[in-house]
Amino acid sequence: MTAKDSCPIAAAHKRLMDCHAMWHAMADDYMTPESFRMHLNSLIQGMRNVTFMLQKQKASLPGFEKWYTEFQTAAKSDSLMRWSVNSRNKIVKESDLELLSEAKVRWVGDWIATGERNLTFPPRMPSKSILAAIFSDPGNPQMGVITISRRWVDKALPDREILGATREVFVNLSTLIATAHRAASSEECGLGDREPTCVTSALATAPLPCMDINPGWLQEHLDLDAGRGIEEVAYNFELSPVIAKKSRKRYGSAINVDGNPIEVAARIMEQACKALVRDKEHVPLIWFFRDDIVVDSIMPVFFDQNGKYLTMHRVADRVESLRANGVIFLSESWYATDEKLDKDGRLIPARDRGRDRREALHVLAATEGGEYASLLTPFSRTIFGKIVLDEQIIDMGADLETPGPFNILRPILDRWGKG
Known part of the structure; x- marks a missing residue:
């Protein structure tokens, strides 16, 4: 039996796995603006293709109209799912998304005294320059720990970082594919694993541990008391x-x-x-x-x-x-x-x-x-x-x-x- 034969919705399921791999490719190029944009465009289109492929197989899926209509109704009231659909239409028919590069700056003085600000900087501005801009204001803290986190946001979704937003859409689509498998009385299928090794046919209905939206390599830390950086090792x-x-x-x-x-x-x-x-x-x-x-x-x-x-x-x-x-x-x-x-x-x-x-x-x-x-x-x-x-x-x-x-x-x- 081939992998295609053992999966009742092989086309849609493979596209979902493509999205998982594309998410990691996008994350890996987070600090390279043009490559990041390219992978984001591919991911947004790939996520929309999951539903297109599923719709083409509706005749073979029991109860499709009921559970798929429920998914569509929920998606229309979900700001991230609406953003995903609108973004795909914009990428295909108009232009790239309007991406903004931000630096989230968190200061920690002790367990109680903390603060956080989102500042807009050029995508590849060195951290030393960001720190110099922050501390040019004499009112900023001079003790404790400073953390600088790089983030990409879309102008149409300014309150959500791109890795987190696309991951949530992926989880919703994975839940949909899991529903389709249950409708076809097939909880598992024989689709092979991919690269990276975390890309498998397993269907997640919650965030995958590998899809870390706060990775350490996007953050830099400075101990203000000691006047030196803190290296994060895991x-x-x-x-x-x-x-x-x-x-x-x-x-x-x-x-x-x-x-x-x-x-x-x-x-x-x-x-x-x-x-x-x-x-x-x-x-x-x-x-x-x-x-x-x-x-x-x-x-x-x-x-x-x-x-x-x-x-x-x-x-x-x-x-x-x-x-x-x-x-x-x-x-x-x-x-x-x-x-x-x-x-x-x-x-x-x-x-x-x-x-x-x-x-x-x-x-x-x-x-x-x-x-x-x-x-x-x-x-x-x-x-x-x-x-x-x-x-x-x-x-x-x-x-x-x-x-x-x-x-x-x-x-x-x-x-x-x-x-």
Whole structure:
């Protein structure tokens, strides 16, 4: 059986896969204006061709008029889908889209003090020149971390960056093709994988992890306190069978972390305590949830406080890219049983408290719907290095108006509109 025979809508499905590959080609040439324009034009036309190909096969698809009409009705009320159709008509019949190059500048002073501005600059203007323009205004911040993000927007859709806008259209079309497969009683098909390797026949009804709309290579970071740039480095790794076997032998069977993040937090704390007792330390971990399913996880590394501010804002970028609606953050932290103020009346963080601070394992969980949980397990070390766990402290609420344990999640809560 050929791939064409095994897919009930091979023509439309192949065009959708073409769109996935074209999206990545466009993203790869983000900083090359003419190549970016060329790939965008191809992608916009390719996305429209998905529906054209599907319509040609309507006679062989049960219930086509019903579910396709429902898709059309929803698309007409969706600003991104309307933009996609109008853009295709403009590209084919009139001219290129009117693209504008912007630099989104984000300043982070601490967990509370932040700011963001969108400034228009020539597409290939060097970052040093952008920074010089920003700091020519003496009123701009001189401390904290500055992040410059390059973005392309269409004049007809000024509030949406192009990578994000086209990705959402792709997801809508992928959902449509999945509906067509179900109508033909075929959940899967034999269309082969492509290049890049993430382009497969699998149908996504939510953003794909590979379609990152906030990639690190489009951002540059400057530590204003140190007067130097911050390089963002990320490593991808998969759990091999050999490592998984060693992990099970050392820590026992892995826990299932799918579920409501607030309920999962207790299971993660229990497992983390076992690992801490065994290893005498625990790395920080963050899980991203979408509708109670873990869609990604990372192990952040913090070298200093400004680096922590930057990392958690990049974590918020990842939340946006994944369309995540829940997170869990596990880390070792400093803990104090009371509050102390400095000479200016500001709260002294536990990390700066000296000898009256304690170590703890901390699990923070939050959802976009407004659920919060903080689980804290203080611990001490004997003179021989043995870990002694104390009674767990649980807080199932959060006062987001005052400084507290949820400050580190504030960039995520702000992205959700909850901060």
